[in-house]
Amino acid sequence: MADEAKTKTRVKDPVCGKDVDPETAEYSANYKGKVYYFDSAECKSTFNEDPDQYAT
Numbered sequence: 001m002a003d004e005a006k007t008k009t010r011v012k013d014p015v016c017g018k019d020v021d022p023e024t025a026e027y028s029a030n031y032k033g034k035v036y037y038f039d040s041a042e043c044k045s046t047f048n049e050d051p052d053q054y055a056t
């Protein structure tokens with residue numbers, strides 16, 4: 001029953017597919033009005049090189 005309260009908003013790193021917590025994510029990018037979070041600078045730069053390939 002407590003699972004719902006425990007489950008925080010988690011988003012997927014669109015590049016590598018890992019779960020990222022937006023509250024603690026160090027890397028994020030805004031693309032077409034949507035914010036994407038990444039677990040590493042590498043993923044962020046990969047995303048920025050070709051956002052359309054990863055953006056949902």
Ligand SMILES: [Zn+2]
Pocket residue numbers: 013015016017018038039040043
């Ligand atoms: Zn990643």
